[in-house]
Amino acid sequence: MEKNKVLTICNQKGGVGKTTTALNMGAWLSIFAKVKVLLIDIDGQANLTACTSIDNSKISGTSFDLLTNDNIKAEDVIYKGNDLFDIIISDERLNNIDLILNGVMDRERQLLYKIESIVKDYDYIIIDCSPSLNLATINSLVASDYVLIPVQSDYLSIRGTAKLLDSINKIRERMNPKLDILGVFITMYDNRKINDKNIYFTIKEQFKDKAFDTFIRENVRLKESPIEKKSIFEYDKNCNGYVDYYNLFIEVWKRLGGKVNEK
Template sequence: MTKIIAVLNHKGGVGKTTTTINLAAALQQKKKRVLLIDMDGQANLTESCGLSIEEEQTVYGAMKGEYPLPAFELGNGLSVVPSCLDLSAAESELINEPGRELILKGLIAKLLESRKFDYILIDCPPSLGLLTLNALTSADFLIIPVQAQFLAMRGMAKITNVIEIVKTRLNPNLNIGGIVITQFDKRKTLNKSVAELISESFCDKVFKTVIRDNVALAEAPIKGLNIFEYNKNSNGAKDYMELAKEVLKLK
């Protein structure tokens, strides 16, 4: 069975795209077949994977019903459905479509008839609009990256609330796979305090693995590489491999 994981936080700059790409790469290192779907109109994941935001076929055209979901296979074994800058317009363009929250779910189901994947990871936009709803309606699990910063806890209640509404109305199978603390520096008292607060508030929903602040994680996407291709001995690579081991245990 394919496990579908949405990576979401409506706050920007928390390491959402970094987590999506490098968790996917770690799962692939564990011999899993992984597809990435870029649902963010900023197309950061697409560019970080070395693809152009000018690709002829993207998730945008697929969402509009122009063609099936286009999954490009990268040289490293991962497959990617790219985004484009026009995707942001989809929110308003699809607003009157019947079953608009279920478009992505239908596209994924169709793709899985001909392609086999163990994991599908969806990089959500930093908002709780229609594109994010499509991801949540398609997903089995939700991973929430949270920065070890004071304002990180703000908005967690909103995400939790949206998840409950989606579970009730659209996708009863949706569960929080885990909250992952990112950009963590153990030398900073504030980072440690926030990490403790998150752990106290969400208990067993917090992954044991924390993603340490690591310059290699910021450098890798500039080269269009994941952390294992860029520097497999870095703390970033070690942390995402540990996170992948926890994700493999999700049931």
Template sequence: MGKIIAIANQKGGVGKTTTTVNLAASLGVLEQKVLLIDADPQANATSGLGIDVEGVEYGTYQLLEHTISAKEAVIKTSSPNVDIIPAHIDLVAIEIELVDKEEREYMLKKALKDIKDNYDYILIDCAPSLGLITLNSLVAADAVIIPIQCEYFALEGLGKLLNTIKGVQKIHNKELDIEGLLLTMYDSRLRLSNQVVEEVKKHFENMVFKSIIQRNVRLSEAPSYGESIIKYDATSRGAENYISLANEILKKNKK
């Protein structure tokens, strides 16, 4: 039975998409069968895995509308063991279209029922907002990873996200768990980076992943080639960091 993990934070630029794409690729090379769902209208996870966004015929939009089945929306990627349900800019409209629907928060959960057992992990790249698409992702998920960048306003907005998660747990998804807080964009030379790490660990202790994602030029170059860091430069520090995170998650979820 696949584990569904949403990667969420309503702050933009914290490394959500980078994490979703590279964690998927890392789990894939560790021989896990992975499905990535791009639930962000910017569709960066889709292009980051080399899929032409303009050419996307079916994706998350149709999946949420229930006009196609999850199986029909799946595309194979060039990353070993990684499939994707892509996004397109038309996903923006889904928030408005779902507003009047009954059980609108459960659209994604229902759509994934058929294929959950086909994968070891299903990763959802959430939009940088707490709108209806992100809510659907949290309702469908078993757990959530929260990336936090090692910068000045790191903890700003985190309380709001944790309250949203609590609300989802209370009303829609009692099983929702926090998989962990992931520190991203860490630069060991900066005092501020180290202060943020200390601060987050002090407040959240066991919730923080041991793996930390460091600032890495190769990591920021990879998406422009439509490749994960594993494919673009497997020897880079960025690749090491994400393989380490994937191993940590596998260890935590040993069945």
């Protein structure tokens, strides 16, 4: 199994399941693979932050502070009060990150420099991005070994992936040669729609061996579990959301060199 890896969940299209995937991947890795995980919310919407139970009195800073304040170290802003994973939360000041980092030297490498000292403390660091290629997202991609891409099962979403791949390639060429696409998977799949079936084949054709076989079906339980501040694995063992995300993460785990006990 690969260790001490940083992975960004990224798609500049909104509402495709990035945050849902980050939350559940953190939980899956902790519960089933028993590895140590840090989640970083680097989205000004702070949705991942809202999905986890946090004791606000124990928060001393956010990913915004980490990116913008030279005196703040990653150790200072990691919240350790959660059972399954540690987390660096975010806040709405991140929405202005492009303006604030304007003119700062190495502005794309702030996160990379800041997490260098803590990568050794975690098996996996998972970063949840906003639906834009702003400087917070670019910082995440520059600091990452892998990018995992959820794609919603509709035509326009699939068209958008070409732009995303182009951006990832540029970041790899100019700033982070080790950045690799771990894979692409379909979310919010509705098997009653014939259209969706075609999209599955399109993704397979476009991404070849980067496409995961598992696709995440639409499932209302995935919407409900964050309200209870729970992952799907803690919330409902008998729903499609559990089955699909479990199977997806088995595939992800194999790509990371992890061992799986086949039943």
